[in-house]
Structure formats: C-alpha cells, structure tokens
Amino acid sequence: MSSQSQRTLGPELVLAGTIDKAVEVVVVGLEKTDDGVRIVGEDFLGNAAADVLAAVTALGATGRADQVTRVPAPSSLPAASVLAVGLGTAAERSDDVLRRAAGSAARALTGIGHVATTLSAVGLAAAAEGLYLGAYQFSEYKQKSAPAEDATPIARVDLLVGSPRDKQARAELARSEAVAEAVATARDLVNTPPSHLFPAEFAERARALGTEAGLTVQVLDEKALERGGYGGIIGVGKGSSRPPRLVRLSWSGGKKKSPTVALVGKGITFDTGGISIKPAAGMENMTSDMAGAAAVVATVVLAAKLKLPIDVTATVPMAENMPSSTAQRPGDVLTQYGGTTVEVINTDAEGRLILADAIVRACEDEPDYLIDTATLTGAQMVALGTRTPGVMGTEVFRDRVAAISQRIGENAWAMPLPAELRPDLDSRVADLANVTNHRWGGMLAAGLYLKEFVAEGVQWAHIDVAGPAFNTGGPHGYTSKGGTGVPVRTMISVLEDIAEQG
Known part of the structure; x- marks a missing residue:
C-alpha cells in the first residue's frame, strides 16, 4: 500500500x-x-x-x-x-x-x-x-x-503584468496557484481507479496530505468504527473485503472567538449499489463516488496552506459499497452514530448513511458552520444538469454558499427542503427510512434525510455534485474529462468569506 x-x-x-x-x-x-x-x-x-x-x-x-x-x-x-x-x-x-x-x-x-x-x-x-x-x-x-x-x-x-514585483500581484498569484493545485489534487484522487484507491489507501493518502500541511490527523479503522457505533459506515462497508475508514483532518488557525467550520465529504471509493445493484452501463464512472471526500480533503489542506484565521475540521467517511454474502440487505435496520435507527430500503442510497454518521460526529465539535458535499443523487442531474450543483440547508447560509459559488464560477443553485416530503422518510420499523417510497424530489429528500442529523443552531449547507464532480463528456474550458475538482473553489471561497465576515 x-x-x-x-x-x-x-x-x-x-x-x-x-x-x-x-x-x-x-x-x-x-x-x-x-x-x-x-x-x-x-x-x-x-x-x-x-x-x-x-x-x-x-x-x-x-x-x-x-x-x-x-x-x-x-x-x-x-x-x-x-x-x-x-x-x-x-x-x-x-x-x-x-x-x-x-x-x-x-x-x-x-x-x-x-x-x-x-x-x-x-x-x-x-x-x-x-x-x-x-x-x-x-x-x-x-x-x-x-x-x-x-x-x-x-x-x-x-x-x-505591469509590475511583476508588485506585492499584491505576487500574493494574488500565490493564492491562485495554491487553489489550482488543490483542485488538481482533488482531480487526481477522483481519477485514481478504485483498484488503487480503496478506503484504507484513501485514508493513507489523506493522512499524508494532512501531515505535510501541518494538520492534526486521526484515522479510525473498522474496529474503531464498530466500537464507536458508526453503524452507517460499517453497514455500507461490510459487503466489501476492503473495510471502511473515517478520517479527521483539523486546521487550527483561529483565535478564541474565531468561527469554526466543519467539512464533511462522501467517500465511497466505488459504488456498485450493493444488493440494489446498479445497471452495468456507466458503472465504471462510480469511481467518482468519493469526489465529495476528495474535495473536502483538498480544501482543508488548502485552508492550512493559505493560513486562514479560522478553525476547520474535515470529517471524511470512506467505504466501498459492494454486493456479497456479508452485504447489508434491503429491509435491514442499522443504527447511525448518535442512535437514530434507519431502515435500509435501498442499498444504493448509501451515501447518506455514511454522511449521517460523519455529520453527527462533526457536530459534536459544536461548529458554527457545517458544509457537506457529495455525489449524492442522480436526481441532482435530472433537476439541474451535469454542471450545476444543488445547495440545500439552513436558508441564510445556503444562499450565501450559492451566491459565492456563482461568483467564482462553479455556479451552485439554491434548492428548497420542502416540509411535505419529510413524512415520506418515515419507516414502518425504524426512526427513518433511507429513501422515500416514490421517485419525486429525490435530491431534496436526500437533503431532508441529512438535515435530521445536523445539530440545532449549526449553519449548514449540503452541496450535491453528482454531475458537476465528474465530467463524462469532452473537456471544455479549464475542465478536463473525468474528475473536475468541484466544489473545492466554492468551499475555499466560503471559508475565506467566513474568515473575513464571520
């Protein structure tokens, strides 16, 4: 390894x-x-x-x-x-x-x-x-x-430029180069095939990046996850011979009263859909199902390189979703970290299960803000196409994230969390079901599921990048085929805005 x-x-x-x-x-x-x-x-x-x-x-x-x-x-x-x-x-x-x-x-x-x-x-x-x-x-x-x-x-x-020795120009170039390198790092992680980037290897690469940047790093293996009660991560990962991980990367750049930010990213290193297996056509693109985690890892490392005057902690769950004799089944009930029980109706709705565990853990740190990002739903592409991320969450922060994303060119769009969809996540046998019993508003229902695990008082934004994180078409502009690095530039710009505005 x-x-x-x-x-x-x-x-x-x-x-x-x-x-x-x-x-x-x-x-x-x-x-x-x-x-x-x-x-x-x-x-x-x-x-x-x-x-x-x-x-x-x-x-x-x-x-x-x-x-x-x-x-x-x-x-x-x-x-x-x-x-x-x-x-x-x-x-x-x-x-x-x-x-x-x-x-x-x-x-x-x-x-x-x-x-x-x-x-x-x-x-x-x-x-x-x-x-x-x-x-x-x-x-x-x-x-x-x-x-x-x-x-x-x-x-x-x-x-x-007019003045190559100008301090402002040099500082502007240094930031731009650091941002571009972070995007390229996320692209590299996404483009690495699942044969070479499985949960344990992904965790080690995240550890190496974090250590080099001076971050505090913690990695929980499958035994620690089992002991800790991370039922979502364990449930998704138990169908694979390559066990799951949870990585925590912390940058402490703030002072006593500085804002604190939690980042969470979905790290499914390959997604077959599990027992609810996906169609074969296009399944190779599921190498990108850890794009949210890649973006979060790259962003917290970038926050350290830019020495942002805030505290940022990334909580990154990593698992491989495979069908096997040990895989969780449709109809199983698992217990998320924190105690919520969930009926698994569809094993292909696995991202929200690992994210929920990570969100609860992240909220134990009592952050002021929480951003999670994931290649979460095909419904994102149905609603917004392949280049426009959907942003859900607490309204003020959701709109702030969307506005910043549009300003910097990643063009996220604010989406609602309709209250009428929430009862459709009720389960007959558990606290929640992991999907609704219909296909309408799938992106929004996934956001509502995650909302159940966000602590009261935390300003939260969920960015669904199912389409924008991986370009299956030809290259265009500065976007290559394959991993795009979205939404690294959105998240670092939001962190800079929080550092400046609070």
Whole structure:
C-alpha cells in the first residue's frame, strides 16, 4: 500500500513584464467591440499588435468566447506563434469567462514548453487558475503509453503584468496557484481507479496530505468504527473485503472567538449499489463516488496552506459499497452514530448513511458552520444538469454558499427542503427510512434525510455534485474529462468569506 498522494504538478507560473526571448507561443485575448475585435493587453505586443490582429481576423477570429485561433508570430515578436482566444464582449466578460478562455488556450498548447500571455493583464487570478487547470492531465497509469512529446502539458507560463514585483500581484498569484493545485489534487484522487484507491489507501493518502500541511490527523479503522457505533459506515462497508475508514483532518488557525467550520465529504471509493445493484452501463464512472471526500480533503489542506484565521475540521467517511454474502440487505435496520435507527430500503442510497454518521460526529465539535458535499443523487442531474450543483440547508447560509459559488464560477443553485416530503422518510420499523417510497424530489429528500442529523443552531449547507464532480463528456474550458475538482473553489471561497465576515 502506498501512503503517498500522487499529485499532478501544473505549469510553472511566473510574473513577467515583457515577452522573454525563450517564449514559444504568446497567448492573447480577443474582445468583441462595436467596431469588430481588439486585442486585450495589446501594449505588451508593441508594434506587432496590428499584424497579429490582421492575421487572426483573416482566419475568422470573431472574439466569440473560447474561440481559439493560432497564427505565426510577426518577426517583431520573440515567439514562433500567437494564439488568440475569444473573450466575448466587455459586458459579457467575467472572471470565469477569462478562466475558461485561459483553460481553452492551455488545452490547445500541449507540447509547448514556454508560453507568455496577456490574459493576466485582464485578470491575473482567473488567468493563472485557468491556465494551470486547463493544462491538467492525469497519466499515472499510462506507463506503457506515455504521452508523446507533442502531447505533454505546458511547462511554464509567463503572466504578463505591469509590475511583476508588485506585492499584491505576487500574493494574488500565490493564492491562485495554491487553489489550482488543490483542485488538481482533488482531480487526481477522483481519477485514481478504485483498484488503487480503496478506503484504507484513501485514508493513507489523506493522512499524508494532512501531515505535510501541518494538520492534526486521526484515522479510525473498522474496529474503531464498530466500537464507536458508526453503524452507517460499517453497514455500507461490510459487503466489501476492503473495510471502511473515517478520517479527521483539523486546521487550527483561529483565535478564541474565531468561527469554526466543519467539512464533511462522501467517500465511497466505488459504488456498485450493493444488493440494489446498479445497471452495468456507466458503472465504471462510480469511481467518482468519493469526489465529495476528495474535495473536502483538498480544501482543508488548502485552508492550512493559505493560513486562514479560522478553525476547520474535515470529517471524511470512506467505504466501498459492494454486493456479497456479508452485504447489508434491503429491509435491514442499522443504527447511525448518535442512535437514530434507519431502515435500509435501498442499498444504493448509501451515501447518506455514511454522511449521517460523519455529520453527527462533526457536530459534536459544536461548529458554527457545517458544509457537506457529495455525489449524492442522480436526481441532482435530472433537476439541474451535469454542471450545476444543488445547495440545500439552513436558508441564510445556503444562499450565501450559492451566491459565492456563482461568483467564482462553479455556479451552485439554491434548492428548497420542502416540509411535505419529510413524512415520506418515515419507516414502518425504524426512526427513518433511507429513501422515500416514490421517485419525486429525490435530491431534496436526500437533503431532508441529512438535515435530521445536523445539530440545532449549526449553519449548514449540503452541496450535491453528482454531475458537476465528474465530467463524462469532452473537456471544455479549464475542465478536463473525468474528475473536475468541484466544489473545492466554492468551499475555499466560503471559508475565506467566513474568515473575513464571520
């Protein structure tokens, strides 16, 4: 068993004031205007700007968002070529438009060692994150078919800014690089196949990441979970030969009266559905059912790296949901941590069982805020599609999380917890059933289930990322195929907001 986390390192990001002679490609942004298009940050190109603009427009560049056009560089530029990427109009442009444009540019430049860009003159943080994440590749298990030289990601990006030594710019770049690395770490964990990332290995990788970041780490094995009464985690994990774990990672950056935040993430390292087995088609994508846990681990490590002045503790349940002679059955009753009994109607509604145990444990620390995230329900995708997370919880905090998520480009949407659905979780033989007896409002019913375990007075948000955490389609913008790292950027931005606002 390896205890080392395999982390993907992105391109080296460097602040620069001019285009270096070693640069191979210059990336520029194109903005739509009433008079056509213009190059954003054209001052860095000097006299070559007019020639570049004429060349890209001759090839049909219109400035449409994410449109990529590459042309040979004029002789006055110390580079072989120029890549122009569309930004839309100034009115349409947001940080995430810029982030997506930078990601599209990075994906178009595999095999290029050294790049410079004027996108950083528009928005340094967004350009840096987009280029780093757009260059992301996961090739850990392609040992006999390593990427050809012309398919390797960008090695270095010079981010052109007016004052490369400016302290604010340097701090902004350092944060952006740390955020992008955290997202890449979450992606790596999600993309690691379940043959190599099972509960014990996941726990060891989380331990290694936490120890390196200076976190307090606790790992409970199956014996400790059994003794502690973690019936949800044990119940889900008992069908597998690879037993469950519970990991606790704590960052103590706050003072006596600083807010405290609990993070909880679903860590099902593979989900067959158990006895209520899933259809075979697409089951391989259930390697992503630990994406919530990956995001939570990456986020608490990032909080430590950014030295946020708050206390953050991640409680991360990890299990593999398998059918076997020892697996829990539909109709079984288990006891969640804290004493609530649950009739298991559907063993494929297992995420809420392990989350409930973790939420009760997290609330024993009496946090001010609690965020849990999970690839919890297919109903999330039915309701909101594959790119929009659903957020439920206490209304004020739910709306705060959703607003921040929309601002930073992960675009979560606030959803209700209708009281009329709660009686449908009543059980004939136990305190609760783990699913309703109908298919309506499945995402909301799962949120209502989790609500039963959140302590009174805790501001709580549940983020369902069943679709957004794993991209089964083609890459787009700064989003690669496979693990996306959603919602790391939402959670770290919420933590920063809490640290600033309380």
